[in-house]
Amino acid sequence: MSRKNYIFTSESVSEGHPDKVCDRISDAILDAFLAEEPNARVACEAFATTNQVVVGGEVGLSDQGRLHEHLGRIDGIVRDCVKDIGYEQDKFHWNSINVLNLLHPQSAHISQGVDKDGAGDQGIMFGFAVDETPDLMPAPIHYAHAILRRLADARKSGAEPTLGPDAKSQISLRYENGKPVEVTSIVLSTQHRDLSQTSADIRAIVEPYIRETLPEGWLTANTEWWVNPTGTFVIGGPDGDAGLTGRKIIVDTYGGAAPHGGGAFSGKDPTKVDRSAAYAARYLAKNIVAAGMAKKCTIQISYAIGVAKPLSVYVDTHGTGEVDAAGIERAIPKVMDLSPRGIREHLSLNRPIYARTAAYGHFGRAPEADGGFSWERLDLAEALKSAV
DSSP states (O other): OOOSSEEEEEEEEOTTSHHHHHHHHHHHHHHHHHHHOTTOEEEEEEEEETTEEEEEEEEEOSSGGGHHHHHTTHHHHHHHHHHHHTOEETTEETTTOEEEEEEEEOOHHHHHHHTTTOBSSOEEEEEEEETTSTTSOOHHHHHHHHHHHHHHHHHHHTSSTTEEEEEEEEEEEEEETTEEEEEEEEEEEEEESOTTOOHHHHHHHHHHHHHHHSOTTSSOTTOEEEESTTSOOOSOHHHHSOEETTOOHHHHTTTTSSOOOSOOOTTBOTTSHHHHHHHHHHHHHHHHHHTTSOSEEEEEEEEOBTOOSOSEEEEEOTTOOSSOHHHHHHHHHHHOOOSHHHHHHHHTOSSSOOGGGSSSOSSSOOOOTTSTTGGGOOOSHHHHHHHO
16 A cells, blocks of 8 residues: 655756756757757767857768758857756856867668667656646655746846845655655755855745745644755856766656656657657556546556667556556556657657757646647547447
8 A cells, every 4th residue: 555644855956957957958959950850860978067068960861962051050059048947157057158069960770760760769768647736746846846947036026136046946845645745855056246145144045935836734833944044046057067968867767756768858869769769658547547547657668779669668556546556567568659650740749849848847848839739739539438
């Protein structure tokens, strides 16, 4: 029997966190190549530190002769990302950073398997959904993201000009009878521009936004508040701490409430099952919960490099299932082709929709008109029920 009464914690980081700066750059480069050619191949990593951004990895177009032309755009893409995030610090400014581009053509030994519609690598991918929030996400990570998005909106609108781009949040929720009922502690660290501002000053700025974001009644007299607990936080972003693509995989997914296969998402085109199959697993798990077949669902899918058919599909409904998990496993191949090509076509992944995923989570977001967050749609629920 699963525990019903406990405290669970998840964290989020803002778009200005050094690792998220790198995720954004990697995904913006991916979008640029997919806008040029839907079947472009990209595996792009970024590293950021004081006054420096390094970009490296593999890229491929059907006409590799055009590659040099597109590699010349990388410098501008990097600067646009840093500018949009909001960095204009002395030692990390969008206009003065040094950009080193080390991207090169994709390995022919990797592309040969992918060209046959096989997976771009071996690996295991997980998807998860739970009925704790309207978006069927775990509540701790959902609200940790929501707080930082609200603060980013206030910063970018000019409502809170003293806030900086770099920030982190952490929420501990008390569960009673399996449902979240109270915030036992909240941690919020945000970069600020004025050296004279104290932790109390920052709390006075951020607390109203936090209160309006969390459900009524969750903040109580017993809630512990830790706002900028170390004190001054003026030096932030890659100048304060180096960043790297793919280091926030738990922030990107379910905040630790579900397993993770280990592969990061950002900078990888959808032939890489690290990304596309994780999206497909979330899509399936969300539709299973939305269909009323379970209150909580975890799905694992596994692949071998160059092989199209998934090696295994596993479903766990954590004792909440209204139907047999093995029956759901048998139903899934009837409603969705889980080959890499099948996933890309079903979710329309070969389009420039990825830079927007780089901060505030890849899951629990609203599907968008241009196909962004297509894996959050609820259009498979009826087909799954019929197949079961």
